[in-house]
Amino acid sequence: xxxxxxxxxxxxxxxxxxxxxxxxxxxxxxxxxxxxxxxxxxxxxxxxxxxxxxxxxxxxxxxxxxxxxxxxxxxxxxxxxxxxxxxxxxxxxxxxxxxxxxxxxxxxxxxxxxxxxxxxxxxxxxxxxxxxxxxxxxxxxxxxxxxxxxxxxxxxxxxxxxxxxxxxxxxxxxxxxxxxxxxxxxxxxxxxxxxxxxxxxxxxxxxxxxxxxxxxxxxxxxxxxxxxxxxxxxxxxxxxxxxxxxxxxxxxxxxxxxxxxxxxxxxxxxxxxxxxxxxxxxxxxxxxxxxxxxxxxxxxxxxxxxxxxxxxxxxxxxxxxxxxxxxxxxxxxxxxxxxxxxxxxxxxxxxxxxxxxxxx
Numbered sequence: 001x002x003x004x005x006x007x008x009x010x011x012x013x014x015x016x017x018x019x020x021x022x023x024x025x026x027x028x029x030x031x032x033x034x035x036x037x038x039x040x041x042x043x044x045x046x047x048x049x050x051x052x053x054x055x056x057x058x059x060x061x062x063x064x065x066x067x068x069x070x071x072x073x074x075x076x077x078x079x080x081x082x083x084x085x086x087x088x089x090x091x092x093x094x095x096x097x098x099x100x101x102x103x104x105x106x107x108x109x110x111x112x113x114x115x116x117x118x119x120x121x122x123x124x125x126x127x128x129x130x131x132x133x134x135x136x137x138x139x140x141x142x143x144x145x146x147x148x149x150x151x152x153x154x155x156x157x158x159x160x161x162x163x164x165x166x167x168x169x170x171x172x173x174x175x176x177x178x179x180x181x182x183x184x185x186x187x188x189x190x191x192x193x194x195x196x197x198x199x200x201x202x203x204x205x206x207x208x209x210x211x212x213x214x215x216x217x218x219x220x221x222x223x224x225x226x227x228x229x230x231x232x233x234x235x236x237x238x239x240x241x242x243x244x245x246x247x248x249x250x251x252x253x254x255x256x257x258x259x260x261x262x263x264x265x266x267x268x269x270x271x272x273x274x275x276x277x278x279x280x281x282x283x284x285x286x287x288x289x290x291x292x293x294x295x296x297x298x299x300x301x302x303x304x305x306x307x308x309x310x311x312x313x314x315x316x317x318x319x320x321x322x323x324x325x326x327x328x329x330x331x332x333x334x335x336x337x338x339x340x341x342x343x344x345x346x347x348x349x350x351x352x353x354x355x356x357x358x359x360x
């Protein structure tokens with residue numbers, strides 16, 4: 001029998017969430033396979049025995065809106081994803097890999113891209129699974145519950161004080177999810193012998209090269225998630241930069257740049273600095289190239305991603321990162337994992353002017 005729970009939300013009304021998607025729902029097969037793997041991923045990374053009593057479950061609910069939420073429902077935390085989210089993720093990736101130029105970035109062709117489609121899609125759903133999981137386990141849900149606030153992924157407008165609070169939590173969930181994904185990639189590499197000195201150097205090198213390719217898939221997947229969840233974000237750099245607290249979620253470019261920082265930090269535990277720098281450049285180039293196609297712009301300054309590298313953009317990233325440390329004590333009271341303070345960001349270089357032109 002398909003287990004269901006009803007969550008009574010103030011913003012969205014009563015929502016019936018199911019353990020698996022009904023066969024009548026469009027894309028049910030993809031949805032249910034994804035849910036199984038998401039559950040295995042979370043349990044394999046953080047066994048429930050290590051969660052200090054947290055009870056959670058992953059659900060799907062029928063909706064044509066791309067959304068997800070995590071909320072305390074009685075004694076259990078409900079982590080729920082709209083059916084449309086899975087369908088939109090998969091159709092987006094499948095369509096992307098019909099474009100020859102995009103296929104070339106990943107060394108494939110539209111005819112032979114099935115493996116790339118699967119990899120990017122998997123990282124999209126794994127990232128969002130981790131993201132929602134950390135909303136629960138990092139104390140965000142408990143904190144929001146205390147404030148009678150529901151946390152959903154669909155971007156909304158509140159007052160600036162509430163927007164800042166939610167954006168800080170979003171940044172923390174993104175940061176934690178990125179780090180978990182990177183760890184997953186390198187734990188698999190370690191298990192395959194990448195860091196085993198008894199193995200031939202060429203074998204270790206091949207394993208690490210595969211891990212680097214996985215990081216590129218991960219980066220592209222995360223960017224697609226951010227873009228899909230910010231569909232209404234079509235303002236130019238000038239307009240966005242003037243009101244970075246307009247919404248309760250950071251702009252996609254801010255989230256992507258912060259994700260870069262998390263990837264650099266976590267990858268630095270496994271690879272030498274020069275290798276990390278090369279990877280970051282490769283990942284940045286793909287985002288920039290994608291923006292060029294997406295917006296039909298030829299220069300980086302006109303791309304969506306450029307906002308994060310304006311003075312206001314980097315100051316906003318620093319604000320979200322550093323303000324989380326100020327919430328550390330309050331969040332720790334609701335967290336199910338041991339929280340660690342982040343190293344403060346004292347300064348981040350910016351190289352795009354507020355009007356979108358390159359800073360000289």
